[in-house]
Amino acid sequence: MNDLNNQIPTSTVDDIYAESGHWHVNTGEEKIHAKRMGGKWRNLKWWSNSFWLLFFLGPYLRWDDRQAVLFDIPNRQFHIFGATILPQDFWMLALLLLFFAILLAVVTAVAGRVWCGFFCFQTVWTDIYTWLEEKFEGGPQKRRKLDAAPWTFQKIKVKTQKHALWLLVAFLTGVSFVAWFQDSFTLWGELVRFEAGMASTVFIGMFIAGTYVLAGFLREQACLWLCPYARIQGVMIDKSTILPTYDFVRGEPRGRIKKNQKEEDRTTGDCVDCNQCVAVCPTGVDIRHGQQEGCITCALCIDACDAVMEKVGRPTGLIRYESLEGLETGHSVPLHKRGRVWVYSAILTFALSGIVYGLSTLGAIDLKVLHDRQPLFVMQSDGSIQNKYTLKVLNKLSDDVKIMVIAEGPEGLKMTGSEDGFNARHGNVTPRTVFVRVPQSSLTAESMPIKFTITTSKGTEVFSSSRESVFIGPAR
Amino acid sequence: MADEKNPFPGENNTGHIWDDNIRELDNPVPRWWMVGFWASVLWWVAYGILYPMIPLGEDSTKGVLGWTQIGEYNDGVAEVQAVRAKFEDQIAGMTPAEILADDGLSGYATASARVLFGDNCQACHGAGGQGGPGYPVLADDNWLYGGTIEAITQTITSGRQGIMVAHGATLSDQEIDTLAQYTVDLSQGQANEAGAELYQTKGCFACHGPDAKGLQIMGSANLTDAIWRFNEDDKLASAKYTIKHGVNAANDPMTREAVMPAFSARLSDNDIKKLAVYVHKLGGGQ
DSSP states (O other): OHHHHHHSOHHHHHHHHHHHHTOOOOOSSSOOOOOOOOSHHHHHHHHHHGGGHHHHHGGGOEETTEESEEEETTTTEEEETTEEEOGGGTHHHHHHHHHHHHHHHHHHHHHSSHIIIIIOHHHHHHHHHHHHHHHHHOSHHHHHHHHHSOOOHHHHHHHHHHHHHHHHHHHHHHHHHHHTTSOHHHHHHHHHTTOOOHHHHHHHHHHHHHHHHIIIIITHHIIIIIOHHHHHHHTTOOTTOEEEEEOHHHHOSOOOOOTTOOGGGOOSOSOOOOOHHHHTOTTOOOGGGOSOTTOOOOOHHHHHHHHHHHHHTOOSOSEEEEEHHHHHHSOOOOGGGOHHHHHHHHHHHHHHHHHHHHHHTOOSEEEEEEEOOSSSOEEOTTSOEEEEEEEEEEEOSSSOEEEEEEEEOSTTOEEESOTTOEEEOTTEEEEEEEEEEEOGGGOOSSEEEEEEEEEEEETTEEEEEEEEEEEEOOOO | OOGGGOSSTTSOEEEEEETTTEEEEOOOOOHHHHHHHHHHHHHHHHHHHHSOOSEETTEEOOOTTOOOHHHHHHHHHHHHHHHHHHHHHHHHTSOHHHHHHOHHHHHHHHHHHHHHHHHHTHHHHOTTSOOBTTBOOSSSSOOSSOOSHHHHHHHHHHOEEOOBOOOTTTSOHHHHHHHHHHHHHHHTTOOOHHHHHHHHHTTTHHHHOTTSSOOTTTTOOOSSSSOOSSOSSSHHHHHHHHHHHOBSOTTOTTOBOOEEOOOTTTSOHHHHHHHHHHHHTTTTOO
């Protein structure tokens, strides 16, 4: 203890105590009623919120005679506009996940928790829920008062209306989610007639409960205590990352405006200690303590501060998007000189080009060849050797097609079993058994290469797929 | 033990005390345990009412749900049969040739008959119809009794029994050697005039045909092709043995046995049709 006391000067310890004094962590005992203010970032937030309209409206887009984007799990096929993706193509999903994981990393490294602040469903749905709340119950003061007030008819009426609308939003959220996985119009038909299937009903129910509880009650507590991404993104931020930052150089020491004091005589910094930045914060943090885990970088405090600065006639930007480095040294490292940006971009490019390659080479038909193992070969009466193969034809086209097969291999081979071609069902694997016969004289090795090629045509387009296999004869 | 003698009064012990201070308490079991216990009892009673439970000699109580194991099994079988019915009903009204010509049905027949083949045919003919020592290959194009779908159906239904007289008593060893060599030469496409002459004079053509290509109507072997019915590894010795002892020859205990049992009594008509399609598609159907 003596050592410790010697090492840390008393003044520093006092600072630590002072800091821990206002190092307040809200664990839900205090309900956050954030004030809503207009402004540049608030407007941007509406735009980023409306990104989620895609989620609600997407399922009603049509393509040809089906839903444009449909994740058809029972039939194991994903339709994305013109493309149909079958389980065989799922390696692309890995690249897609990689792409979004790195996108999250690069965006966070450059501009902080943009996902959390502007796009995350928790933020957006909470924003919509509190917006509805304000419509019925009024601003933060009125809401606090109403919460504390005894239950009157008026209170019950207001609360009922709010919760009913919340539940409606939750219901639409659930239906919209399920509509990506089954035809949206059929789903609504089933819902109206109370005939929705077990899976749909369970999922809609789960989404109603989840949305209502998370956006209506848990709110910022989900970001603080439930969400792993909040923590993961925290460690992706470095000193070069631009974030909503309080300019303590300009702002401190903060102090209230004194009446009749002339601007020249002012000894305090630009911060007027009006607490508006705290009042508007949806997670209830004080940005003036610097970047912290509760901050989702939604930038609403910037709007609040700018509005006040304008009112008191001081320059705006006391709270602004700025890196810690920029604040301390006055200049930031440009993007192209940051190694992380380059590494992230390289991975993004790799993942994206993989997906583009995958999508552009999505074969319309695909062939797999299984050589029969028992028996490996059969001798025929003329002494020739016959091998049996099972061709597995995957048809990703939207119609059944006729498949023609040719085989190339040892001289004099004859293939039987698909003389007139065969029908391959769409979205399915069709097996076909063929026999290949080769004269003894052509067999120069126990195992010889053979190549099967299938072709089909749809309209004027011709599709083909090849696969190599082996032709096996007697040991020699 | 009276309380006044109890050294630990008022703590609800049973009075059983060992080593002065180790005693047995009489505390009630925890409530959660009792709840579980009574729930189990209720479960037992409800189960006994709903399901078969108490043995009564040969029989048992039935339970009001009427559930039985065999009933559940039968339900499962019925479920499978309902799925198969649309195929099986069609197959019942079709000839094997018609089934073979129908892409969808022959696919079903093949998939379904794979199990039947494993149960009934595989032991002799091999899992893939590759045959075995003394048992014909089903995947090649050589058929003793014909490789059409009708002939295969007939073979499965009624069985087959090969027949060849034992010539050990009527032919000299040298003649047998000549004829055996002749068959080997035939299968390899080589001329053997002495053998050809003996083949004619000894009447072999009566069964194997004037061109030695066999007669399917009798099930006699084609001697000119590359396929050896009994022993491929030593063709000459195999031919000598067969000529000397015959096939299924009643008077020769060393004769070769070649019997295919009839399956009409064991398999349903539908199963036989499916099997015929399966065998026809093994590689050699004609």
